[in-house]
Amino acid sequence: MTGTVSTPSAGDGRHAAVLRGYARRGPKLVTYGILIVIIVLLGYSLAQLGLDFQRMVRGVSQITAFVDRAFPPDMETLPRLWSPAIATVQIALLGTLLGIALSLVLGALAAANLTPHWSVGFLLKTFFALTRAIPALIWALLFIAAVGLGALPGILALGVNSIGMLGKIFAEAFEEVDPGVIEAIRAAGGNPVQVVLQGVIPQAMPTLVSWSIFRLDINIRYSSILGIVGAGGIGWELQRASRMGDYPSAITVTLVIFVTVYLIELITDQLRRRVQ
């Protein structure tokens, strides 16, 4: 019986496991049906995008030509990229800090157990969903229109975009705290601010810290691209090199972005592990 698994003998536990594997796969016909639908949709989408065979062949030759021109990367640009890379990290740090500060206040106002009125909580949670759904790059475009070019619109964009995630998470963390503690502080005559600062935040601290670190990680990625539209950081160098057709420099910038994002990820990983 070489190569056939279709006749397992009854009563063998391992064969029963094989049979369970089969059962989980479900009817084969449906699997093939789904696969065919996926492929037909793929062909249709490619046709709609104008990506026919000719365009693909042309694309491949375009990319080959690009790689030919872009490599080796221009290492002479490297020293010039140091300060934009640092600025990228700084923008991410300040944006995250702004996001944390705003999220603590708004999260407390949105949490069901702390909100002054349920409608305020509802409105804030809708606002969180909106800030989350609008990408950081688009926030940056809007803030540039409002306050001009530079690091400031970048920091504001990251701060507001962070509220979408942190505000929601913080509100949920606040909702999970022990109501007894809140009651105790209220009974002792504490005002709402004292309730939040001394009763709620200390209890939610582990959640607040680990999500804030996670958000810093995300913001580093975003701040590396915000410069593309003029909101500070290394993205501008990429956009400039690319616009000028200086592809070897563009590749160098890409490598610097990679190293920056990767290093910060290593550091935040360590921080998160330390906190837990």
Next chain:
Amino acid sequence: MKDGELRPVFVRIDAENRRQRIMFLVGLVVAVAIVWWSVEGTNFSLRAALAGIPNIVRFLWEDLLPPRLSAAGRYLMPAIETLYMSYVAAVVAAFVSIGFGILGASNLVRNPLVRYGSRAVVSFLRAVPDVVWGVLLVGAVGIGPVAGVISLTLGAIGMLGKNFADAFEDIDPGQVEAVRATGASAVQVFVQGVWPQFVPAFISWSFYRFDLNIRSAAIVGVVGGGGIGFALITNIRLFQYQSASMGILFIFGMIIVIEFLTARARDAILGRA
């Protein structure tokens, strides 16, 4: 007597408290120093930020609002293009990532060089943001959805390649052994022992990525990658802010609807598989 027994405990708690307080202070000083450094480096001034608030509010109320509802039609075709881009990128990346996933899984590939090589490529693709790929590809193949599709695909491989490799590593070796014990060939072991266990992860990650592609496509479009992001940036560049805010609402609505639909579709398929 009792006092004498407790004293060492108190001393220890005291030392522990002092240590914690010192650690806290050190952490605080480091944090303040980092913030100070960032404020200096970016020329951030709280006063400028606060002074900007009236500008921001005026911009929001007078320029952005109300959204020009009649501009919604203008976004429909670009939105559909974004859907096509996200779909093509998700499907192509899902299939390519199966390869990277297999090569990166320690229980499937013995050769560490192959494994680390595969994982390194995927990590690189993941660490470089999609938009960066977008800028480079617009340089290579020109403005339009082709650049968008390729950069989304690269980003998606960065994510799916890692999660697929992890999913392959998480499968139950017992079931694989059971198939192997029947004398099946390597291909049969994979198809009948490994693959069925991988399918649920494959489906849920691929659907999730399609979802993320929609968000990502909206930004890749901004740098010239086609779709709704390109339509949006065009309006912003022309200072047509009320049309732009309509576009933002459109993206918002699209993301929410797609998120809902993909979750339903995924559950329906997984319930069956």
